[in-house]
Amino acid sequence: MIHTNTTSNHKTQQFASDNYSGICPEALDYMLRANQEHQYAYGDDAWTQAAADKLRDVFETECEVYFVFNGTAANSLALASLCHSYHSIICHELAHIETDECGAPEFYSNGSKILVAQGAEGKLTPEGIEQLVLKRSDIHYPKPKVVSLTQATEVGTVYSKEELLEIRNIADKHDLRLHMDGARFANAIATLAVKPKEITWQCGIDVLVFGGTKNGLAVGEVIIFFKRKLAEDFDYRCKQAGQLASKMRYLSAPWLGLLENEIWLNNAQHANRCAARLEFELTQFPGIETLFPRQANAVFVNMPPQVIDYLHSQNWQFYTFIGAGGARFMCSWDTSESTIDQLVQDVREGIEQA
Numbered sequence: 001m002i003h004t005n006t007t008s009n010h011k012t013q014q015f016a017s018d019n020y021s022g023i024c025p026e027a028l029d030y031m032l033r034a035n036q037e038h039q040y041a042y043g044d045d046a047w048t049q050a051a052a053d054k055l056r057d058v059f060e061t062e063c064e065v066y067f068v069f070n071g072t073a074a075n076s077l078a079l080a081s082l083c084h085s086y087h088s089i090i091c092h093e094l095a096h097i098e099t100d101e102c103g104a105p106e107f108y109s110n111g112s113k114i115l116v117a118q119g120a121e122g123k124l125t126p127e128g129i130e131q132l133v134l135k136r137s138d139i140h141y142p143k144p145k146v147v148s149l150t151q152a153t154e155v156g157t158v159y160s161k162e163e164l165l166e167i168r169n170i171a172d173k174h175d176l177r178l179h180m181d182g183a184r185f186a187n188a189i190a191t192l193a194v195k196p197k198e199i200t201w202q203c204g205i206d207v208l209v210f211g212g213t214k215n216g217l218a219v220g221e222v223i224i225f226f227k228r229k230l231a232e233d234f235d236y237r238c239k240q241a242g243q244l245a246s247k248m249r250y251l252s253a254p255w256l257g258l259l260e261n262e263i264w265l266n267n268a269q270h271a272n273r274c275a276a277r278l279e280f281e282l283t284q285f286p287g288i289e290t291l292f293p294r295q296a297n298a299v300f301v302n303m304p305p306q307v308i309d310y311l312h313s314q315n316w317q318f319y320t321f322i323g324a325g326g327a328r329f330m331c332s333w334d335t336s337e338s339t340i341d342q343l344v345q346d347v348r349e350g351i352e353q354a
C-alpha cells in the first residue's frame with residue numbers, strides 16, 4: 001500500500017463537519033472587495049444593504065434580515081424573540097438547540113423551557129408536537145409557543161414541503177410559531193429542488209436561520225423574519241447579546257459572493273453529490289449500512305469498531321457520537337473526489353485487517 005507521507009499521514013480534508021472547510025473563492029472575493037475603502041459601521045454600510053436586498057430577492061418577499069456571528073446566537077436570539085420567558089419551545093430530541101447550544105436558547109429567552117419530542121429520522125411529527133402541547137394545560141407548566149425545526153436535520157434528513165405544511169397545520173391549531181434552524185438550509189434546498197420561499201414563508205415559517213458558515217463563508221449566519229412585526233426591536237436584542245458587528249460589512253459582503261450566480265446552491269449541490277457518492281461506495285462493503293436515509297450532505301453508517309479504529313489511526317476525523325459503531329461523515333462545498341477515494345481505500349484496508 002502506498003500512502004502519501006506515512007510519517008505524519010496528514011489530511012488536507014476531513015469529514016468531521018462541513019465547518020472544517022474554508023472560505024469559498026466567491027465569498028473571499030467579496031471580503032476583499034469590501035476591504036477597498038472605508039464604510040459606515042454597525043450595518044449602515046452599502047454591502048449590508050446590498051446583501052439584505054439580495055436575500056429579499058432570493059426569498060421573493062419583503063423580510064427583515066440580520067447578520068450575526070454564529071448559529072447558536074442566531075437560533076437563540078430568534079427563539080427569544082418568538083416567546084416570553086414563561087413559554088416553551090418544542091423541538092426534536094436531537095435538535096442542535098437542545099443538544100449543542102449550552103442552554104443558550106433558555107439563557108437568551110430568560111428561561112423559556114425546551115420541550116423535546118421524538119420522531120423517526122430526526123424529524124418532528126404533527127402527532128409528536130400535539131402530544132406535548134396537550135400534555136398539560138395548567139398554569140404550572142410552561143405554555144408551548146414555538147416549534148423549532150432543523151432543515152436539513154441533525155441526522156442528514158430533509159423535511160418535505162408536505163411534512164412542513166402538516167406541521168404548519170398543527171401549529172396553527174395551537175397558536176404556535178415556527179422557527180427553522182437552517183444551518184444546512186442550502187443542502188435541503190439542493191435536495192428538494194424547490195424555491196426557498198416554498199419551504200419557508202409559504203409553509204408558514206416565521207423565522208429562518210440561514211446558515212452561511214457551513215456553506216462556504218468564513219463566519220456568519222443570517223436571521224430572516226418573514227413577519228416584520230416579529231422583528232420589532234430585534235436590533236437591540238442583537239446588540240445586547242454582543243452580536244452587532246461594528247464592521248458588519250465583513251459578515252454581509254461575503255453573502256453577496258454566495259448569493260450571486262447561486263453559488264450557495266452550487267456549493268450545497270456539490271456537498272450533497274459527494275455524500276451520495278460516499279454513501280454508494282461505503283455501502284458496497286459488507287458490514288457497512290446506512291443508519292439514516294442520506295438526503296443532504298451527511299452520511300451516517302454503522303461500521304465495525306475495528307474499521308473505525310483503523311480510520312482513526314490513519315488520522316481521519318469524523319464523529320462517532322451516535323452509539324457504538326455509528327459514524328458520521330460530512331461533506332462540504334470543497335470535498336474532493338480524491339478525498340473520498342482515499343477514505344474509501346482506507347475503509348477497504350481497515351476491513352481487510354479486521
Ligand SMILES: *Cc1c(COP(=O)(O)O)cnc(C)c1O
Nearest residue numbers: 070071072073096150154181183
Ligand atoms: C452547525 C449548526 C448550527 C450552528 O452552530 P454554531 O457552532 O453555533 O455556529 C446550528 N444548528 C445546526 C443543526 C448545526 O449543525
